[in-house]
Amino acid sequence: MKNSIINEEFLQQIEALQTLIRNNVAGLFGGTHQSKTYGSSCEFADYRDYIPGDDITKIDWNAYARFERLYQKLYLDERQMHTKIYIDASRSMEYGRADKAEQALRLAATIAYLSLNEMDKVSIYAIRDKEVIEIISGMVGKDSYIGEIGKLNSLEFNGDSHISDAIIPTNVGYGDGMSVIISDFLTDNDYENAINHLADKKRDVFCIQVLSPDELNPKIRGKVHLYDSESVEKVYRKNIKKDIMQAYRKALEYVQERINTVCASRGASYLLVSSEDQMGDVFFGKLVEKEVLK
Amino acid sequence: MSFQYPLGLLGLIGIPILVLIYIIKSKYTEQTVSATYLWTLSERFLKKKRKDNKLTGIISLILQILAIAIISLTIAHPVLTIPNGANEYCFILDSSGSMSMEMENSKSRFDIGKEKIKEIIEDSGNGSLYTLICVDNNTTTVFEKETDKDDALLLLDELQSGFGSQSISTALSKAQSYFDANKGALTYLVTDKAYSETENIELINVASAKDNYALSDVTYDYSVLGNLTVNGYVTSYESDAIINLQAIAGEESAQKEVSVKKGEATKFSFDLYIESFDSATVKILNSDALSLDNECVLYNVNKANSYKTLLISKTPFFLETVLKSVGSESITVMSPEDYLTKEENKSREIKGYGLYVFHSCNPKAVPDDGSVWLINSTASIENSGFNYQGEIKLDKAENITKTKASASTVRKLLSDVDGSEIYVSRYSKYDTYRNFDTLFTHNGNPVIFTGVNTYGNREVVFAFDLHNSDLPLLADYVFLVNNLIEFSFPSVIDEAFYECGEKAQINIVSNCESIRVESPRGKISHLSTNEIVSEFQLDEIGVYTVTATIAGQVRSFNVYSAMADDEKDPVTDNEGKISLLGEASGEGFDGIYDKLIIFFICLAVIMAADWVVYCYDKYQLR
Numbered sequence: 001m002k003n004s005i006i007n008e009e010f011l012q013q014i015e016a017l018q019t020l021i022r023n024n025v026a027g028l029f030g031g032t033h034q035s036k037t038y039g040s041s042c043e044f045a046d047y048r049d050y051i052p053g054d055d056i057t058k059i060d061w062n063a064y065a066r067f068e069r070l071y072q073k074l075y076l077d078e079r080q081m082h083t084k085i086y087i088d089a090s091r092s093m094e095y096g097r098a099d100k101a102e103q104a105l106r107l108a109a110t111i112a113y114l115s116l117n118e119m120d121k122v123s124i125y126a127i128r129d130k131e132v133i134e135i136i137s138g139m140v141g142k143d144s145y146i147g148e149i150g151k152l153n154s155l156e157f158n159g160d161s162h163i164s165d166a167i168i169p170t171n172v173g174y175g176d177g178m179s180v181i182i183s184d185f186l187t188d189n190d191y192e193n194a195i196n197h198l199a200d201k202k203r204d205v206f207c208i209q210v211l212s213p214d215e216l217n218p219k220i221r222g223k224v225h226l227y228d229s230e231s232v233e234k235v236y237r238k239n240i241k242k243d244i245m246q247a248y249r250k251a252l253e254y255v256q257e258r259i260n261t262v263c264a265s266r267g268a269s270y271l272l273v274s275s276e277d278q279m280g281d282v283f284f285g286k287l288v289e290k291e292v293l294k
Numbered sequence: 295m296s297f298q299y300p301l302g303l304l305g306l307i308g309i310p311i312l313v314l315i316y317i318i319k320s321k322y323t324e325q326t327v328s329a330t331y332l333w334t335l336s337e338r339f340l341k342k343k344r345k346d347n348k349l350t351g352i353i354s355l356i357l358q359i360l361a362i363a364i365i366s367l368t369i370a371h372p373v374l375t376i377p378n379g380a381n382e383y384c385f386i387l388d389s390s391g392s393m394s395m396e397m398e399n400s401k402s403r404f405d406i407g408k409e410k411i412k413e414i415i416e417d418s419g420n421g422s423l424y425t426l427i428c429v430d431n432n433t434t435t436v437f438e439k440e441t442d443k444d445d446a447l448l449l450l451d452e453l454q455s456g457f458g459s460q461s462i463s464t465a466l467s468k469a470q471s472y473f474d475a476n477k478g479a480l481t482y483l484v485t486d487k488a489y490s491e492t493e494n495i496e497l498i499n500v501a502s503a504k505d506n507y508a509l510s511d512v513t514y515d516y517s518v519l520g521n522l523t524v525n526g527y528v529t530s531y532e533s534d535a536i537i538n539l540q541a542i543a544g545e546e547s548a549q550k551e552v553s554v555k556k557g558e559a560t561k562f563s564f565d566l567y568i569e570s571f572d573s574a575t576v577k578i579l580n581s582d583a584l585s586l587d588n589e590c591v592l593y594n595v596n597k598a599n600s601y602k603t604l605l606i607s608k609t610p611f612f613l614e615t616v617l618k619s620v621g622s623e624s625i626t627v628m629s630p631e632d633y634l635t636k637e638e639n640k641s642r643e644i645k646g647y648g649l650y651v652f653h654s655c656n657p658k659a660v661p662d663d664g665s666v667w668l669i670n671s672t673a674s675i676e677n678s679g680f681n682y683q684g685e686i687k688l689d690k691a692e693n694i695t696k697t698k699a700s701a702s703t704v705r706k707l708l709s710d711v712d713g714s715e716i717y718v719s720r721y722s723k724y725d726t727y728r729n730f731d732t733l734f735t736h737n738g739n740p741v742i743f744t745g746v747n748t749y750g751n752r753e754v755v756f757a758f759d760l761h762n763s764d765l766p767l768l769a770d771y772v773f774l775v776n777n778l779i780e781f782s783f784p785s786v787i788d789e790a791f792y793e794c795g796e797k798a799q800i801n802i803v804s805n806c807e808s809i810r811v812e813s814p815r816g817k818i819s820h821l822s823t824n825e826i827v828s829e830f831q832l833d834e835i836g837v838y839t840v841t842a843t844i845a846g847q848v849r850s851f852n853v854y855s856a857m858a859d860d861e862k863d864p865v866t867d868n869e870g871k872i873s874l875l876g877e878a879s880g881e882g883f884d885g886i887y888d889k890l891i892i893f894f895i896c897l898a899v900i901m902a903a904d905w906v907v908y909c910y911d912k913y914q915l916r
Contacts, residue, residue: 091328092328092329093328095326095327095328100328184328184329186328186329186331186332187329187331188331212328214327214328215327215328215329215332218327220325220327222323223320223321223322223323224322224323224324224325225322225323225324225325226325226326226327226330226333227324227325227326227327227330228326228327228329228330228331229326229327229328229329230329234329234330234331234334235330236330236333236334237322238333243340243341244336244340246339247336247337247338247339247340247341248332248333248336250336250339251332251333251335251336251338251339252332254335254339255331255332255335
């Protein structure tokens, strides 16, 4: 971690939180997420008639005493999910007054810890150009967290990012947990297909847009020649006045609206986070409010 | 158009500097941002610009340039020149007592005169010159060649009427000098006096017929028996009238009605009985246009000048008799032994007298708080100014010689004294070490001399005992003692009733430390005590209080200043002709219009505000 902002105290606090998985159809046994199928957890679900061969320990003898029929007690199944976190590692994430990259890493690390706390498996990937680079793979148990999470420190933010082109060709899994995409989404490149693809794969999709204060409320005025941090070919040359600032705000609203609409149409969640936001505010405030956590 | 402060135009240098800054600022600054995506995307949401919007880029510069230019011009104070639009005005305002006469709406003639002048000033062109001269007993130039109309009006507004008589000659000569310098100068005389003819002077007469009653020539006569008679004259200037008069003296008062014919001074008289007469007031009870001449206050001069005498003598008869005969009312007699004992004991009983007469008594030192007569001293006395050198005994009485000195003080002291028949049989020889005026000598030795002792008190020395001379038997004795009393204890005031405009006289007596005069309006002045007589001008009507500190004691006297008789008539007769010599050209000079400054200030504020609003709106400076 570039700065050890995720301290022990904070991690203890977020242990009380729990992720809400909607498309919980698959997964491995041994997790803490309740599946839509019946299983062997302690939580009672329903009765059914006893069929020979069933586990006799689950026969409800009290019901037999009353109805003189054998009923089998059914319990909810609990599954282990696989949380996959995709971090946009393009150069634009590292540029600006307050570092968006740091905020993205903090978010990824915290979500990873939260998942591990729920006995889930966690993988963290970086998206650079059209590739998905595996940084942490199949991390299970909080004991492995300390050893593995440090790998995020080595992540470099360079080049461009093509989210759809990078995610779709990879094994994203099926119905076995949450896919988190952390990016500034300030790109013409396609990301809608990635969300669609993940949703099709019955995964819970969660898009986190990280923007810096310079992007949310730029202070640039007058005659400027702006260069894009990712490409020297992308330039913007204008005398920035009130009308342009108004248009900028509309553009920003448009981008947010666009992601939000895509996410909403596919049952995905969307959250805008400023690179200056405190983790506490994000996790105990915004995410709880969005019903991503409870 | 000209500029009052051309240096202010230096501010225009700011314009090229501003343009330079603008050019430098016009260059695009390069900056790298995380992504230009949002900026590029914002183009889609940008409203289409109108063609004339291209100008908006330099509107800010234009506004700034205008603001700087107008602020610079404002500082430079632009003034428009109006050809032949101004004039030189000289106002002569009569501020004599009669100008206090009330006219319509409780306004005095003086107030009406001020309003007339104000109208002329207000109507005059900017850049005109204004001079205002006030005349009563004195001629006062209130402002001279004033260019600021507002200042002139302010000073005019603060003016107060005087009380004296109008004396216009000095003012006319001043106006003549302005007229000589500028034949286009306009001269106005604002007065209530009537003039048959004027030349080069515009007369503004503010007089009109009004009832006025006045007291004049009010005198008193007071006898030691307590009878006070107050005499005087009362006049009604506009119509026949029955005038109610009142006289007040102490707790006594009397009233009477006097029938008066228009313009005729009618005599009146009041008889009052009063044990101790300090002052008496005579009033006209009828109301009229001018109240200043309706009251007179008479003060008892003798009371003000009274003094106490301490006579130290074994045989006081000759001295006590003569002192009483010349008006000394309060005489305390003490034996020499008694005095010397009290002097030894530093008793306060031998202090506080106006005159100390030592007859054949040798005090250790002369008193420090009053005039001193030393008669037949046979020892040297401290601070007396002379030393005793022994007694000269003559075989037979010999004639003493009257001095031939012609000094005014000596002449005054020997006034009415023949001095040819004064004989002495023995006398003391004194050696003087201070300057004394010798009145009589014998064989070159001073036998009667006067002067001032070390304490500054007046001193009279007789070198012989009156019993060894025929002087007390001669008529000269009374005259000489009277003169010496006047020398030793001069009256502080000789008169207590004056006309406004006159000078009141105060005699500076021995040990006079300070004299303070307070006028009826409360104006305080201090008179010099270095001269024998000090004077002060009576410029107001009413009671002047004179406070003199004499040998540590404070004595107060009152002097009444009455209105001059020639100011009491509400409508004067023809005062003759007044003129300024020379031929008026009637030409003015270039006037100015300096109110442009207000316009420029407003413009500067609007421009600056417009620029701020423009920047706020355009660049969202919030």
